[in-house]
Amino acid sequence: MKLVTQFLFCYFLIIVLVLHSSWPATSHEVDDEREFDYSEKSGKGPSQWGEIHPEWSLCKYGSMQSPIDLLNERVEIVSHLGRLNRNYRPSNATLKNRGHDMMLEWEGGAGNIKINGTQYVLMQIHWHSPTEHAINGRKFDLEMHMVHESSDGKVAVVGIMYTIGRPDSFLLSIRHLLSAVAGNRENVTAVGIVDPKNIKIGSRKYYRYIGSLTTPPCNENVVWTIVRKVRTVTREQIRLLRGAVHDDSETNARPLQPINRRSVYLYIPSHEVED
Ligand SMILES: [Zn+2]
DSSP states (O other): OHHHHHHHHHHHHHHHHHHHHHHHHHHHHHTGGGGSOSOTTSSSSGGGHHHHOGGGTHHHHOSSOSOOEEOGGGEEEESOSOOOEEEEOOEEEEEEEOSSOEEEEETTOSEEEEETTEEEEEEEEEEESSOSSEETTBOOSEEEEEEEEOTTSOEEEEEEEEEESSOOHHHHHTHHHHHHHTTOTTOEEEEEEEOGGGSOOOOSOEEEEEEEOSSTTOOEEEEEEEESSOEEEOHHHHHHHHTTOOSSSSOOOOOOOOOTTOOEEEEOOGGGTTO
16 A cells, blocks of 8 residues: 555656646747846846847847937938838738737738838737837837838838827727737737728828837847827727736836937928928
8 A cells, every 4th residue: 555655656746847847848938928028127127138048139239229219309300201102901910919019910911111212011010008219208108010021131110109099090990809819828810801001190200210129139220110190099999908918017118228329310291391
């Protein structure tokens, strides 16, 4: 009888050891996005991103990092950059809850924009709250990033900022899709055709500067376009998007980064300069 008990105990011990030793590896693989977060108390917050992996060192040592404060006195008003030329088309999309944000991704892209003669394909959009960029030191409630890629791997991001007010019509149109995946980690849901032309910009004026991805690996030489007009969104719409943020921090916005010697432009069409 004693032998049986000992055998059972050993058997139990082996099972515990096997389960325990395999657990960290597995969670490491599926939890990629949680290798970093937005809490300075966690040890993997924004000020530590550059030390988590050697490939993420630009987050710490880069000199052209994003987001930045778009300070009026630093901004050079220009009229030569040209209107934002958007050639988007409706395409099949999936909604992915990445744990620190919600991402809508188009399979094979959803049309393109052209900047300085280079064509960038719209790959995905995602949201940060509060905004990552600031205008004259002021942050707003929500920032959407439309991430575009050229055929040779260059990145252009169009950012749209929102403050609390009337509902945003695009978020309204995908509300049912968002509630289906909110609060569900690692959830990837095919959501059918989504038309990025329904994303309203409402202004021809935009800021332009060269910066970086605002999440690791913080790659630089990203062409940033921040729409000048701050649009509106409801608290409920932000709450729906924030349902995806599971880290201890309530936000998913990287702190402002030094501008250093970079130029920041504000494009205003020549006939509107007097506005
Ligand atoms: Zn972003």
